[in-house]
Amino acid sequence: MQSERVLEIFKEITCIPRESGHEGPITDWLCDWASDHSLQFKRDATGNVLIIREAAPGKENVPTIVLQAHQDMVCEKVAGFPFDFRRDPIPYVIKDGWMIAENTTLGADDGIGIAACLGLLEDTAPTGKIECLFTISEETGMDGAEALEPGFFDGKTLINLDSEDEGQLFIGCAGGLNTNIKFKVRRTELPEGFKLLKCTIAGGIGGHSGDDINKGRANAVQLLSRFLYGQLGDGFRLISIDGGGKPNAIARECQAIVAVPKPDTLRNAFTDFATDILEEFHATDPGLTFECTPATSELGALGKNAGEKIITSLFTAPHGVKAMSQDIPGLVQTSTNLASVRTGKSVVEIVTSQRSSSKSERRAMAAKVRANFEVAGAVVKHMYEYPGWNPNVNSHVLKRTVEAYRKLFSTEPEVKAIHAGLECGLFLQKFPGLDMISFGPTLRGVHAPGEKLELASMDKFVALLDEVVRNFE
Numbered sequence: 373m374q375s376e377r378v379l380e381i382f383k384e385i386t387c388i389p390r391e392s393g394h395e396g397p398i399t400d401w402l403c404d405w406a407s408d409h410s411l412q413f414k415r416d417a418t419g420n421v422l423i424i425r426e427a428a429p430g431k432e433n434v435p436t437i438v439l440q441a442h443q444d445m446v447c448e449k450v451a452g453f454p455f456d457f458r459r460d461p462i463p464y465v466i467k468d469g470w471m472i473a474e475n476t477t478l479g480a481d482d483g484i485g486i487a488a489c490l491g492l493l494e495d496t497a498p499t500g501k502i503e504c505l506f507t508i509s510e511e512t513g514m515d516g517a518e519a520l521e522p523g524f525f526d527g528k529t530l531i532n533l534d535s536e537d538e539g540q541l542f543i544g545c546a547g548g549l550n551t552n553i554k555f556k557v558r559r560t561e562l563p564e565g566f567k568l569l570k571c572t573i574a575g576g577i578g579g580h581s582g583d584d585i586n587k588g589r590a591n592a593v594q595l596l597s598r599f600l601y602g603q604l605g606d607g608f609r610l611i612s613i614d615g616g617g618k619p620n621a622i623a624r625e626c627q628a629i630v631a632v633p634k635p636d637t638l639r640n641a642f643t644d645f646a647t648d649i650l651e652e653f654h655a656t657d658p659g660l661t662f663e664c665t666p667a668t669s670e671l672g673a674l675g676k677n678a679g680e681k682i683i684t685s686l687f688t689a690p691h692g693v694k695a696m697s698q699d700i701p702g703l704v705q706t707s708t709n710l711a712s713v714r715t716g717k718s719v720v721e722i723v724t725s726q727r728s729s730s731k732s733e734r735r736a737m738a739a740k741v742r743a744n745f746e747v748a749g750a751v752v753k754h755m756y757e758y759p760g761w762n763p764n765v766n767s768h769v770l771k772r773t774v775e776a777y778r779k780l781f782s783t784e785p786e787v788k789a790i791h792a793g794l795e796c797g798l799f800l801q802k803f804p805g806l807d808m809i810s811f812g813p814t815l816r817g818v819h820a821p822g823e824k825l826e827l828a829s830m831d832k833f834v835a836l837l838d839e840v841v842r843n844f845e
């Protein structure tokens with residue numbers, strides 16, 4: 373299989389619409405491609421496609437390899453750029469060794485994976501049986517992988533072609549779930565003489581709750597709860613606390629409206645607190661801001677007891693890294709994110725999310741979060757759980773791939789896992805014991821206009837895949 377040929381196929385793919393949720397054109401194209409090449413194929417009700425090439429004579433005893441890529445792409449363009457992802461071919465240029473879509477996403481994530489599969493299928497080198505699996509809607513919730521029927525493919529070895537850094541081999545990912553908390557609250561009259569203040573912490577760096585959870589960054593919800601916990605007592609009533617955003621983001625800002633009889637005392641304490649926190653986070657979050665101003669609110673105050681329970685449980689809620697991998701240096705194994713808090717008239721809602729490549733650790737972490745809030749009287753629900761892929765450093769396909777890499781490039785690949793989700797976790801759930809690896813060429817700026825593919829890395833990626841598949845046993 374030649375890299376030039378794979379690139380040619382990819383260029384054809386850039387002309388076929390394949391927005392997540394609207395993969396019809398690419399799904400049809402893949403089925404037609406299989407027919408044209410006299411290859412068996414099947415398509416399930418969801419739109420997942422499997423193209424099969426039987427073993428070459430003499431290769432019948434070689435274990436079947438499943439090659440996998442996703443059909444869909446993220447469709448983003450520069451504001452105002454006249455372009456219709458449901459119709460138009462992706463405009464790209466080749467510049468300084470990169471293939472770039474300047475005004476749109478390129479869709480090399482994961483069009484390159486598809487192209488590499490087809491390149492291998494049309495190649496004449498004899499191999500064992502190959503099954504190419506093309507899933508749908510990976511980018512919007514892994515719907516294809518989720519809906520995959522057990523038994524859709526036969527192979528016990530799977531190579532996922534949806535990674536973005538040549539020279540890195542991925543052998544694990546985290547699973548996750550959300551744990552959502554609800555406090556039902558009643559409003560009461562403010563005691564005589566209390567004044568309202570709004571305290572705001574903003575300007576945190578934030579980041580992704582998987583990739584960035586080990587960077588020690590400030591969580592604004594956690595920090596503001598910590599401050600307010602120090603103020604609890606007879607002279608304190610909570611009106612509202614609101615902060616954070618998506619479940620998979622670290623909270624960058626949080627604000628609370630509180631009522632106190634002596635606003636100056638609280639304001640001074642907040643100033644001192646700000647000094648301490650800026651010192652604690654001088655390296656990670658130098659842009660943190662702290663503001664405390666007079667406020668008004670339509671809502672009455674929460675009862676003293678209710679306000680204390682909410683602030684205390686937010687303060688004691690776990691956040692951050694719980695455990696590092698014992699197999700892969702530097703990999704976060706288990707973490708939790710105190711993502712957001714929102715106050716309504718009669719309810720305070722808190723969203724948290726837990727991740728781990730280990731199911732038992734993930735569930736233990738979620739149970740700990742549950743216990744933390746249940747003891748304070750909240751109703752807690754776990755939801756949206758998806759499975760992880762626990763790294764197996766003794767994996768056969770890993771061993772074969774590392775050997776191929778050394779032979780081809782005389783250097784060591786990096787073996788890694790990620791603390792975020794991949795389709796592989798779902799495959800493992802449906803096909804227990806599946807031996808998997810993930811690798812790909814170097815892509816930059818994926819999911820945004822300007823996405824680009826490094827052509828030199830493409831040559832190495834194609835050579836590696838070819839070497840692994842041709843010599844697999």
Ligand SMILES: [Zn+2]
Pocket residue numbers: 442481482510534
């Ligand atoms: Zn992808």
